[in-house]
Amino acid sequence: MTSFEMIKYHGKEYPEDIPLRIEEIAAHFDITKIGGSLSRSLHTEYSYxxxxxxxxxxxxxPDILAAQKDGVPQLWKNESWASQFANFIFDLVGGGPAPKVIEIHPPFNDYTDLTGFVRSYSEFENKIKARFPETELLVENRCGSVYHGGRFVLSKIKDIEALCEKIANAGLGLKIAYDIPQIYTAHNVKTEDKYISLLEETKPLREFIGGVHLWGKSISSTGRKVAHCGDLNSYFGDQGIKEHFLQAFKDCFDDDVARKMVLEVNSGNDDLQSIVADLQSVGIRFV
Structure with missing residues (x-):
């Protein structure tokens, strides 16, 4: 069975049959306090x-303040940065309940690599788990930023494979927040075969995947595709490709593990609900 636990995204409205227990809360470096009425998934700094x-x-x-280039945060510079990052999150949470999820994001490759990331992250995980032992820790694959001079170290499928191996070898609790449109962008996917084959390559890694992100793209008045807007119809632009994607997506995660799902749709509720309906149409359940 393929099932997911939906995380409420911003103020979006969901169909009544979708259980909502967790909501995504912004926790980037310009945030000073957090709210929310449900359990929290903290979406930490993502360096776009x-x-x-x-x-x-x-x-x-001071280590977080110093780690920037032209105002864009440089994540995971070293262990001291990671320790201060954990303290920043503790300050945000204050005396409130432990977050259900903390979602982090990868560094750039002009100052570190996956090995350096894992070394710094380990310090962070140790501190977080000492205070929030039940909190899930997820890292999102990233593609695209105004940052100059480097790219994200976790962007393509080979990067995810390498990180999963390092996570296993280090005995860490970190899992992947697998952003499917970003993996497609990183690989410049244009054909149906590649949409499907990347999901087939993902399947052996699914034990390391704790969450999934989906979103659409819409066509602007100038003909440009706008990310995080629209639904899967406007994303794929072809009903057959969309249907094949949905079946491959279901098959990829058909292992009775209820992963977290975030539908990062910044356009209307209709687009979000369209994606939900598409997922349900192939038998995906929300628990």
Whole structure:
């Protein structure tokens, strides 16, 4: 059976038959407090663009402040950075309940690699688990940033394979938040065969995958595809390809493990609900 636990994204409205117990909460470096009415999944700094770094909270952490290039955060610079990052999260949570999920993001390859990331991350995991032993820790594959001089170290399927091996060898609890549109972008996928073959390559790694991200793309007035808008119809632009993708997606995660799912749709509720309906149409369940 292929099943997921939905994480509520922003203020989106979901069909009544979708259980919602967890919501995504922004926790990047310009955030100073967090709210939410459900259990929390903290979406931490993802280094797409520049941050202000001007809050009293972030000022407490000199290693985080120093780790930036032209305002874009440089994640996982070293173990001291990782320790301060854990403390930053502790400050955000304060006396509130432990987050259900903490989602982190990879560094750039102009100052570290996967080995360096795992070394720094281990310090972070040790501190987080000492205080929040039940919290799930996920790292998202990334593609695309205004950052200059390097690319994300976790972007293509070979990067994910290498990280999974390092996670296993180090005995870490970290799992992947697998962003499917970003893996397709990283591989510049244009054909139905490649959409499907990347999911087939993913299947052997699924024991390391703790969450999945899906979203659509819409066509702008200039003909450009806009990320995080639209549904799977506008993303694929072909009903047959969409249907083959849905079946391959279901098969990829058909192992009775209920992973977290985030539908990162910034356009209307109709687009989000369209994606939900597509997933349910092939027998995917939400628990």
């Amino acid at each position: 663009g520049k941050r202000k770094f001007n809050s009293a909270l972030i000022a407490k952490y």
